[in-house]
Amino acid sequence: MRLATSLLWLVWTRAVRRPVDSFAIFAAFAASLVIIVNAIALQSGVHPAASAVNPPASPVAAGAVRPKPAEPPPLRAAEVPRAQAVAARANDPIGQLISMSSRVMRVQRVLTAYGYGQIKPSGVLDQPTSTAIERFEREHKLPVTGKISDRLVSELSAMIGHPLD
DSSP, rough: OOOHHHHHHHHHHHHOOHHHHHHHHHHHHHHHHHHHHHHHIIOOSTTTTOSSSSOOOTTTTTOOOOOOOOOOOOOGGGSSSSHHHHHOOOOOHHHHHHHHHHHHHHHHHHHHHHTTOOOOOOSSOOHHHHHHHHHHHHHTTTTOOOOHHHHHHHHHHHTTTSSOO
C-alpha cells in the first residue's frame, strides 16, 4: 500500500510541475481508450479482422455445392442510376460552362497565334478577347458582336485549316 501511495505521489508531483505535458498525455490516453472501446464494444456485426479467432471452414472446401447468387430484377426507367441520368441530360449548366470555357480558351489561342492581340488564354471572355473577336469579325466581313458564335468558330477553323475542337 505504501508503494502505491508513493508512486501516486510521484506521478502527481510531476504532473503539477508540467501541466501541459500532463494534459497532452491524458488526452492521448483518453483518445486511445475511446478508440479501443469503440472497436471492441460499440461496433455491431462481424469484425472482418479478428486475428485471435480462426475463420469457420467454408462449405465449398468440404465439397458442398455453392448456391447461385440471386439476380437483381431488371431496372425500370424510373430506377436508372442517377449517374447515368445525369450523364444523359442535355441541359447541364455546369457542363456547358466547362465546355464554353475550353472553347473560349481555344479561340483565345488561335486569335493570339494569328496576330489579333496579345490575349492570355484564360477561358474567360474578357475585354481583350472581345476586342480581338471584333477585329477578326471586321476583317472577315462577319457581323461584329465581340462574342463567340458558331460562325466565328467555323471561320477560325477555316483560317487555321482544322477544327478548333
